[in-house]
Amino acid sequence: xxxxxxxxxxxxxxxxxxxxxxxxxxxxxxxxxxxxxxxxxxxxxxxxxxxxxxxxxxxxxxxxxxxxxxxxxxxxxxxxxxxxxxxxxxxxxxxxxxxxxxxxxxxxxxxxxxxxxxxxxxxxxxxxxxxxxx
Numbered sequence: 623x624x625x626x627x628x629x630x631x632x633x634x635x636x637x638x639x640x641x642x643x644x645x646x647x648x649x650x651x652x653x654x655x656x657x658x659x660x661x662x663x664x665x666x667x668x669x670x671x672x673x674x675x676x677x678x679x680x681x682x683x684x685x686x687x688x689x690x691x692x693x694x695x696x697x698x699x700x701x702x703x704x705x706x707x708x709x710x711x712x713x714x715x716x717x718x719x720x721x722x723x724x725x726x727x728x729x730x731x732x733x734x735x736x737x738x739x740x741x742x743x744x745x746x747x748x749x750x751x752x753x754x755x756x
Contacts, residue, residue, distance in 0.1 A: 627651060629658035632670075636738055637662065640672045647679035652686045659695055668697045668738035670731075674704040679711055688721045698724040698741040700734035 626642035639655055641647065659667075686692065699721065703709045712727045724741050728734035 627654065629655055629662065631662050631667070634735065634739065635667060635742070636735065637667045637669045638672070639669065641674075641676050643675045644677045645675075647673075647676055647683045649680055649682040649686055652683045652692075656686075656692060656695075664695070666695055666697045668742045669699045670734055670738060671699060671701045673701050673708055673712070676708055676711065679715065684715050684718075687715070693722050696721075696723045698738055699726075700738050701725070701727050702731055702734055703727055703729060 626640075627645065628638075628640040630638050632638055637659055641651075645651075701712050703712055709727055709729075715721070716725055716727075726734070726737055728737070
C-alpha cells in the first residue's frame with residue numbers, strides 16, 4: 623500500500639481521503655480506505671476525496687465504491703479534481719456505477735466542503751451531478 627495514501631477525520635466531521643500524485647485507484651487501496659474508515663468511525667459520514675491527479679481507477683475499485691458495505695458508511699461524496707482527465711474519470715464513475723449516495727465533482731475544496739455539509743445536514747435534496755461553472 624502506498625504510504626502517501628491518507629485517510630483522516632476532519633474537525634468538521636468529514637472523512638478525508640488523500641490520494642498521492644499519479645496514483646492508481648486499486649481495489650486494494652479501496653479496501654485499505656474502507657478499513658481506515660471503520661477504524662476511525664463506524665458512523666455514516668460525508669467523504670471528501672482529494673483525487674487531483676489520480677492516474678487510473680480499476681473497474682473493481684469503482685464497483686467496491688458502490689458496494690453495500692461502503693454505502694452504509696457514506697452519506698455523500700465530493701471529489702476534488704484538478705485535471706480534465708481526472709474529471710472525466712469521475713464523471714464516468716458517476717455515470718456507469720451510479721453511486722447510491724449524492725456525489726459531485728469539484729475543483730475547489732471550499733465549495734466541496736460547503737456542499738458536503740449541506741448534504742449531511744439534510745438542507746438540500748440528494749442529487750448527483752457536477753459543480754456548475756467548472
